[in-house]
Amino acid sequence: MITTVLLGASGIVAFFIGFMAQDIKLTLYIGLTGTALTFLAVVPPWPFYNKNPEPWLSPHTAASGIRIDVDGQKVG
Numbered sequence: 332m333i334t335t336v337l338l339g340a341s342g343i344v345a346f347f348i349g350f351m352a353q354d355i356k357l358t359l360y361i362g363l364t365g366t367a368l369t370f371l372a373v374v375p376p377w378p379f380y381n382k383n384p385e386p387w388l389s390p391h392t393a394a395s396g397i398r399i400d401v402d403g404q405k406v407g
Contacts, residue, residue: 333369333372333373334369334373337365337368337369337372337373338365338366338369340365341361341362341364341365341366341368341369342362342365344361344365345358345359345361345362345365346358348361349361
């Protein structure tokens with residue numbers, strides 16, 4: 332959701348500033364800057380993203396006895 336909001340906001344801001352200035356180069360630079368800032372916000376493993384981790388189910392192995400039937404063949 333962070334990616335969508337940041338990219339959408341930077342695109343809208345870039346469009347309106349470029350439209351007002353009548354400068355496509357300025358629009359592209361603002362859009363690229365917004366994309367770079369979005370990249371910096373979401374790609375690195377920032378510690379504040381891991382404050383409340385989601386509890387995941389433990390992975391099932393073939394030794395756990397769970398068998399899955401897919402199109403008539405047993406898998407897993």
